[in-house]
Structure formats: structure tokens, C-alpha cells
Amino acid sequence: MVYADDGAHLTEAMVRPTVCEECGNLLHTEPWWVTKFPRGVHTRCRDWARTPFPLKRQLDVTRKLSARLDGEAQVCATAAMRWIARRERHWPQGGAQTVLDAFAMLRRLRTKLSALGVSQKLLNQL
Numbered sequence: 250m251v252y253a254d255d256g257a258h259l260t261e262a263m264v265r266p267t268v269c270e271e272c273g274n275l276l277h278t279e280p281w282w283v284t285k286f287p288r289g290v291h292t293r294c295r296d297w298a299r300t301p302f303p304l305k306r307q308l309d310v311t312r313k314l315s316a317r318l319d320g321e322a323q324v325c326a327t328a329a330m331r332w333i334a335r336r337e338r339h340w341p342q343g344g345a346q347t348v349l350d351a352f353a354m355l356r357r358l359r360t361k362l363s364a365l366g367v368s369q370k371l372l373n374q375l
């Protein structure tokens with residue numbers, strides 16, 4: 250019998266994926282996705298050709314921000330929305346690189362919008 254204060258370490262050991270389903274290397278060394286819980290694959294290993302466009306939520310959020318913000322913040326949100334919409338039209342072309350580029354772009358957008366005074370509540374949706 251195992252005695253634990255809260256059992257959190259047991260949950261982590263049992264449920265969290267640790268190796269990539271495709272390449273077998275450790276997941277946590279680079280960006281990865283949960284595919285079929287609790288399994289996971291690296292971004293670069295995922296079969297994006299058979300995956301629906303994964304940035305629909307981010308497209309919706311940037312569209313919402315674009316409508317809600319003004320000035321330079323609106324220009325930045327609109328540019329991000331258009332960038333994502335363009336990638337959606339050509340999906341799955343670019344696959345993993347599109348996903349990696351998108352998350353890098355969204356990190357830059359968050360930093361920029363934060364510097365422009367956009368509330369953390371709105372930024373957390375990105």
C-alpha cells in the first residue's frame with residue numbers, strides 16, 4: 250500500500266505521457282501534443298496531413314480581439330488573424346512548421362499587446 254498526502258505524484262506517474270508515440274523520445278524536451286489521452290506526440294512528429302486545422306481557437310480569439318481593440322493593438326491582432334486565416338486556407342501545407350511558427354507568432358503578439366496595455370484577461374484567451 251502506498252501512503253501519499255494528496256496522490257498527485259501517483260496521478261502524474263500514471264497518466265502523463267512521457268515518450269512520443271512516433272519517435273519514442275522524451276516528450277518534454279520540445280513542443281508536444283496530447284493526441285489520444287494520455288498519449289502524446291512531438292509537434293514535429295505529428296501527422297498533420299491527417300489533423301484538422303489546429304489553430305481554429307486562436308483564429309477566433311484574434312478575430313474577437315481585432316473587433317474589440319483599437320489603434321496599434323487592433324492592427325497587431327488583425328495581422329495575426331490574417332496570418333492564421335492564410336495558413337488555414339493552405340492547411341495542411343507546412344504542417345509542423347506552421348504550428349511552430351504560429352505559437353512563436355502568438356507569443357510575440359501576447360508580448361506586444363501586453364506592452365500596449367491590453368488586459369491580461371484578454372491575453373489569456375490567446
Ligand SMILES: [Zn+2]
Nearest residue numbers: 269272291294
Ligand atoms: Zn517525436
